[in-house]
Amino acid sequence: MYHVKEAFYTLQGEGGQAGRASVFCRFSGCNLWSGREQDRAAAACRFCDTDFIGTDGQHGGRFSSAEALAEHLTALWPDQQGQDVRGATPYVVFTGGEPLLQLDERLIHEMHARGFEVAVETNGTLPAPAGIDWLCVSPKGENRLAITQGDELKLVHPQADAPPEHFAGLAFAHFFLQPMDAAPAGLRGDGMAETVTYCLAHPQWRLSLQTHKIAGID
Numbered sequence: 001m002y003h004v005k006e007a008f009y010t011l012q013g014e015g016g017q018a019g020r021a022s023v024f025c026r027f028s029g030c031n032l033w034s035g036r037e038q039d040r041a042a043a044a045c046r047f048c049d050t051d052f053i054g055t056d057g058q059h060g061g062r063f064s065s066a067e068a069l070a071e072h073l074t075a076l077w078p079d080q081q082g083q084d085v086r087g088a089t090p091y092v093v094f095t096g097g098e099p100l101l102q103l104d105e106r107l108i109h110e111m112h113a114r115g116f117e118v119a120v121e122t123n124g125t126l127p128a129p130a131g132i133d134w135l136c137v138s139p140k141g142e143n144r145l146a147i148t149q150g151d152e153l154k155l156v157h158p159q160a161d162a163p164p165e166h167f168a169g170l171a172f173a174h175f176f177l178q179p180m181d182a183a184p185a186g187l188r189g190d191g192m193a194e195t196v197t198y199c200l201a202h203p204q205w206r207l208s209l210q211t212h213k214i215a216g217i218d
């Protein structure tokens with residue numbers, strides 16, 4: 001059974017695929033935080049900007065098979081709705097919560113069978129199934145990485161216990177720093193200036209802005 005908080009069609013806002021039309025599948029649950037505000041201060045990841053509890057979001061729900069979830073997600077791609085998307089390869093982004101708690105090879109296969117490229121946004125602490133086309137790892141503090149290679153490493157910055165130097169030698173094709181968005185209660189808040197300064201001094205790293213927030217689209 002797959003538990004999905006929400007699913008929606010939008011533009012990928014972050015990282016090396018920013019601007020690309022995408023079906024997002026946000027799985028419920030995470031291994032680094034319960035998602036409850038009263039647990040945030042003691043969680044292994046404390047700056048999360050996302051509600052991933054339950055299955056009550058738009059196009060959310062419980063899906064008993066990979067085929068059923070793949071059909072549900074495919075229906076969100078505009079080509080399925082009679083719109084003109086010539087030349088565009090359908091793209092699905094599995095996120096969460098932590099998608100690697102639920103994503104498996106069967107679901108990836110079912111998305112490929114429907115013509116999709118498959119992207120994943122993960123905290124990198126769990127092993128990844130085979131077949132992912134674009135793997136984004138976003139390390140969280142001192143939580144040990146189970147995945148040390150992929151397409152992009154996208155580090156939210158600044159994190160006192162996760163400096164970019166810790167990750168700069170890993171086998172990723174692209175390295176992004178993403179300013180930490182203001183989050184509740186005692187967090188450091190907007191890390192924009194510090195992130196820009198770091199990228200200027202360390203050109204291996206590129207700036208990733210959360211462009212969907214700037215555009216106000218989700």
Ligand SMILES: C[S@@+](CC[C@H](N)C(=O)[O-])C[C@H]1O[C@@H](n2cnc3c(N)ncnc32)[C@H](O)[C@@H]1O
Binds near residue numbers: 098183
């Ligand atoms: C909500 S997470 C879900 C996927 C996965 N659990 C992870 O952490 O990568 C999606 C992306 O948002 C980023 N993110 C979460 N909270 C953020 C914040 N307050 N500011 C900037 N990026 C944030 C994460 O680092 C990750 O790249």
Ligand SMILES: Nc1nc2[nH]cc(C(=O)O)c2c(=O)[nH]1
Binds near residue numbers: 095
């Ligand atoms: N538009 C948009 N792009 C995103 N890229 C990564 C996101 C995520 O929450 O995983 C995200 C998101 O929530 N919305």
Ligand code: SF4
Binds near residue numbers: 032
């Ligand atoms: S690991 Fe990802 S989903 Fe989990 S709490 Fe952190 S940012 Fe949110």
Ligand SMILES: [Mg+2]
Binds near residue numbers: 049050
């Ligand atoms: Mg998001």
